[in-house]
Amino acid sequence: MNPKEANRVLGKDGPWLVFAALLFVMPFVPFVGENSFRMHIMILILLFAAMSQAWNIIGGYCGQVSFGHSVFFGIGAYGAGMAVVAYGVPPWPGILTGMIVAAAVAVIISWPCFKLSGHYFAIATFAIVEIFNRGFLVWDWVGGALGLDYPLVEEGLWNLMWHDSKTGYYYCALVLFLITFGLVRWLEGHRFGYYLRAVREGQETAESLGVNSTAVKLAAMALSAALAALCGAFFVQYNLRVDPPMVMSLDMSMKFVLITVLGGSGTLVGPLLGATVLIPLQEYSRALWGGLGGGVDLIVFGLLIIIIVVKQPAGIIGIIRDIGKHAARRRAAGKEEADHGAP
Amino acid sequence: MALLEVREVTKKFGELVANDRVSFTVETGTIVGLIGPNGAGKTTLFNCITGLYPADGGAIHFDGREITALKPYEIARRGAVRTFQVVRPLKEMTVFDNVLVGAFLKTGDRRAAAARAEECLSICNLTSFRDRPAGGLPIGGKKRLEMARALATRPKLLMLDEVMAGMTSTEINASVEVILRLRDSGITLMIVEHVMEGIMPIADKVVVLDGGIKIAEDAPGNIVNDERVIEAYLGPKYSQRFKARREGADLG
Numbered sequence: 120m121n122p123k124e125a126n127r128v129l130g131k132d133g134p135w136l137v138f139a140a141l142l143f144v145m146p147f148v149p150f151v152g153e154n155s156f157r158m159h160i161m162i163l164i165l166l167f168a169a170m171s172q173a174w175n176i177i178g179g180y181c182g183q184v185s186f187g188h189s190v191f192f193g194i195g196a197y198g199a200g201m202a203v204v205a206y207g208v209p210p211w212p213g214i215l216t217g218m219i220v221a222a223a224v225a226v227i228i229s230w231p232c233f234k235l236s237g238h239y240f241a242i243a244t245f246a247i248v249e250i251f252n253r254g255f256l257v258w259d260w261v262g263g264a265l266g267l268d269y270p271l272v273e274e275g276l277w278n279l280m281w282h283d284s285k286t287g288y289y290y291c292a293l294v295l296f297l298i299t300f301g302l303v304r305w306l307e308g309h310r311f312g313y314y315l316r317a318v319r320e321g322q323e324t325a326e327s328l329g330v331n332s333t334a335v336k337l338a339a340m341a342l343s344a345a346l347a348a349l350c351g352a353f354f355v356q357y358n359l360r361v362d363p364p365m366v367m368s369l370d371m372s373m374k375f376v377l378i379t380v381l382g383g384s385g386t387l388v389g390p391l392l393g394a395t396v397l398i399p400l401q402e403y404s405r406a407l408w409g410g411l412g413g414g415v416d417l418i419v420f421g422l423l424i425i426i427i428v429v430k431q432p433a434g435i436i437g438i439i440r441d442i443g444k445h446a447a448r449r450r451a452a453g454k455e456e457a458d459h460g461a462p
Numbered sequence: 463m464a465l466l467e468v469r470e471v472t473k474k475f476g477e478l479v480a481n482d483r484v485s486f487t488v489e490t491g492t493i494v495g496l497i498g499p500n501g502a503g504k505t506t507l508f509n510c511i512t513g514l515y516p517a518d519g520g521a522i523h524f525d526g527r528e529i530t531a532l533k534p535y536e537i538a539r540r541g542a543v544r545t546f547q548v549v550r551p552l553k554e555m556t557v558f559d560n561v562l563v564g565a566f567l568k569t570g571d572r573r574a575a576a577a578r579a580e581e582c583l584s585i586c587n588l589t590s591f592r593d594r595p596a597g598g599l600p601i602g603g604k605k606r607l608e609m610a611r612a613l614a615t616r617p618k619l620l621m622l623d624e625v626m627a628g629m630t631s632t633e634i635n636a637s638v639e640v641i642l643r644l645r646d647s648g649i650t651l652m653i654v655e656h657v658m659e660g661i662m663p664i665a666d667k668v669v670v671l672d673g674g675i676k677i678a679e680d681a682p683g684n685i686v687n688d689e690r691v692i693e694a695y696l697g698p699k700y701s702q703r704f705k706a707r708r709e710g711a712d713l714g
């Protein structure tokens with residue numbers, strides 16, 4: 120790698136690598152504190168950033184807006200849940216199974232849906248959430264409407280469960296975050312990542328350059344769904360229970376989409392920015408106005424999204440870029456003035 | 463040997479026959495011009511050859527194999543790559559990334575693909591636009607980007623659809639230079655130009671379409687004197703006047 124290239128990579132990766140390192144030491148900082156509400160929020164931010172990044176692969180980079188991702192999230196949750204509750208084993212085999220099943224379901228569902236273009240694809244994915252939600256509600260093997268309640272087992276990584284301290288969950292969420300962000304960062308520099316964007320920007324154009332767009336979309340969907348399932352598995356381990364409305368719901372699907380769109384879809388840091396803004400907002404508004412009934416958080420989400428879409432469709436990342444450009448322009452103008460001022 | 467053989471290709475849009483049993487060949491290493499008035503069916507023929515539209519009849523062979531029913535990406539992978547007359551930049555990607563997508567056809571290695579992309583940017587005079595979003599290029603730049611992107615795939619047959627339209631005469635001259643250099647490097651070219659002057663000096667052979675029908679296939683020198691071609695371009699009245707004048711000149 121020549122120095123120029125090294126600079127470019129560092130310039131791009133430096134900030135978020137530093138950020139990731141910061142996250143590692145965060146739990147030791149007394150300000151955050153053990154078991155606090157803040158710790159809970161940090162865990163949710165990392166989980167939803169990871170989950171939205173998984174969505175970002177197909178929805179942001181590849182431009183196929185899916186409202187069906189809560190299904191894959193749910194399959195992962197049920198995979199882990201069934202391993203622990205029904206089979207009495209650690210969640211790991213269930214997590215793996217969940218990821219594979221989610222990828223397979225994603226491919227089977229997407230095959231016909233990808234024949235639809237643009238909005239019709241998005242609408243078709245809506246219907247799928249309903250179908251799975253209803254299906255799981257009446258499916259006795261997975262607990263039906265009652266869902267699955269975790270037994271208390273020995274805590275630790277082996278069972279992926281901790282009783283009193285949230286630190287273990289925190290580090291798991293951090294690993295999840297690093298896996299998804301690292302993977303997407305890696306994709307960005309490789310052929311597949313370029314093909315994803317090419318398909319988004321113009322499917323026929325990509326095909327004219329030898330890109331099998333159907334294969335690209337299906338692969339992106341499978342990868343995205345498998346990662347979603349991994350996130351769902353963590354979610355159930357953290358909540359120690361799962362039922363269909365908790366995971367397979369349009370609310371949940373919307374969250375992944377909104378977080379990514381708010382932060383900046385099709386960008387690496389977008390899901391993190393979105394989750395950092397929306398998750399605390401959700402948790403605090405729930406804590407404050409929870410008495411008003413469910414959905415307060417969604418109202419807040421909705422308002423924010425409307426503002427963003429009207430003000431800056433590129434999301435928070437777009438706002439940051441605008442500020443950067445503005446500053447650069449002012450610096451340039453200032454310099455010019457200084458140059459003119461010189462005799 | 464013919465690199466491309468188009469045999470009796472027919473394409474209909476409802477009642478309209480956009481290509482009516484068109485046949486011709488493109489020999490390896492040559493430049494073939496495809497001309498004809500607006501609406502003659504040139505772009506449609508490109509679309510049939512590259513698999514964008516299924517042909518309603520006829521057969522297309524490329525590099526010794528039939529490609530008639532193949533998908534666009536399969537045809538591109540075999541080495542027949544085209545540009546679009548109505549430019550299609552991958553808007554939000556940079557100019558460099560656009561070309562990189564093309565370069566990834568022949569190699570999965572990022573560094574090799576990047577080197578190829580740089581080379582094609584430089585050939586097509588786009589280096590100064592390298593890091594700009596492709597959607598923001600002026601039209602001449604977008605036309606050159608179409609060419610650079612297709613070129614980056616290392617095609618055997620490069621199919622250009624009116625890349626010179628909308629270019630200034632300086633840009634046209636530069637494009638002609640580029641095309642000749644590509645031919646010399648072993649690429650076969652098939653070039654659609656609405657404007658005859660752009661293609662006549664460099665083509666080895668010219669195919670003329672009019673109303674979906676092939677009306678001539680000959681060396682450029684013969685094409686410009688072909689009565690049916692003149693008639694197609696200028697209408698019957700002018701054609702007769704042109705003929706009379708030429709006969710007058712012959713007498714004198």
Ligand SMILES: Nc1ncnc2c1ncn2[C@@H]1O[C@H](COP(=O)(O)OP(=O)(O)O)[C@@H](O)[C@H]1O
Binds near residue numbers: 480499503504507
């Ligand atoms: N997708 C299409 N649907 C219907 N008619 C079309 C389509 N594409 C082209 N045509 C018609 O086919 C004829 C040939 O068009 P085209 O191939 O674009 O001509 P050229 O490229 O020679 O100017 C025109 O009459 C055009 O209107």
Ligand SMILES: [Mg+2]
Binds near residue numbers: 504505506
């Ligand atoms: Mg045309």
